[in-house]
Amino acid sequence: MRISFDVDDTLVLYDVEVPRENHAPWWWRWRYHEPLRHGTKALMQALLERNCELWIYTTSYRQPRYLRGWFKSFGIRLTDVINQDRHDLVVKKSQFPGYVPSKYPPAFGIDLHVDDSEGVAMEGAEHGFRVVVVSPSDAEWATRVLAAVDEMLTEASTKGTK
Secondary structure, eight states, rough: EEHHHHHHOBBOOOOTTSSBBOOOOOOGTTOOSOBBBBHHHHHHHHHHHTTEEEEEESSSOOOOOHHHHHHHHTTTTHHHHHHHHHHHHHOOOGGGGSOOOOOOOHHHTOEEEEESHHHHHHHHHHHTOEEEEEOOTTTTHHHHHHHHHHHHHHHHHHHHHH
C-alpha cells in the first residue's frame, strides 16, 4: 500500500504550542531545521512494519533530494516524493476540464493521502481518492492515520479471500 503525506501543516508544524519531534541529529541541523510533527517517526515506522510505501506529496517546491535526506536523518526512508513541479508534469489540465486538483494521488498509484486540507478531501471525494484529514492541533492524528490504513488493509485482505 502506498501512503503519501503532505508536508506543510501536516508533517511540518510551525506553531510553538504543538509538540514536535526531536531535531535531526546535530550534524544535520544546519540543513534540516524544519519542525517535524510529534509522532511522525513512530507512525512511519508502524507503516513500514505494515509493508507500506511512504511517499511525500506536497504543493511546495522543496526538492525531492532535500526531503529524502531530511527524512533519512530521522531514520525514515521515503519511497518517492512528488513536489509541485512533478505534479504539474504528470497531472495535466487535459485530464481535468476546467479545474485541475491541487493533488491527484491516483496518478502515482497512491492508495491513501494524509493532508491537513479539507479542500484536498473534497477533491478526493470528487475524483475518487482516499484522504485522511488531520488538523495541526490533532494530538491523535497518528492513531487516526493507522486506523485508516488498517481498515484499508483489512478491506484488501477480505477482497482477496472472496
